[in-house]
Amino acid sequence: MIRVYAGLALWYLVLSLLTFGVYWWDKRAAIHGNWRVPERTLHMLALLGGWPGAWLGQCWLRHKTRKASFRVIFWLTALLNLLLPVALWWARWE
Template identity: 75%
Template sequence: MIRVYVGLALWYLVLSLITFGVYWWDKRAAIHGRWRVRERSLHLLAALGGWPGGWLARHLLRHKSRKPSFRLVFWLTVLANLTLPAALWWGRWG
């Protein structure tokens, strides 16, 4: 079971780094008036496990931090991601 948690942690780390980079790219594009990343793509990265990187990018880069609809969907992806490790833990010990 420990391998599952280590694998999950690595997955979240890699996806978080990628997600942070995509947020950074989108922020730069917004500043310079260039092509933007779709919000749907940002949410997909968060839902796949990159939400810690997205959360960090939102705070450090001050990107996508004001739009209520984006924030709602973002936090729903966080909630969905937090239920996975909890379900694994509960299934193992419950």
């Protein structure tokens, strides 16, 4: 079970770094008026495990913080990700 959690932690780390980079890229594009990353892509990265990087991108870069509907979906993706380790732990006991 420890390998599962270690693998999950590594997955979250890699996806978080990637997601933060995409947020940085999108913020830069917004400033310069260039092609933007679709919100759907940002949400998918967060859902796949990059939500910590997305959260840091929102805080540190002040990106995607004004649109309430975006933030609601983001926090739902974070909640789903936080429930995954709990579900794995719960399944261990059954």
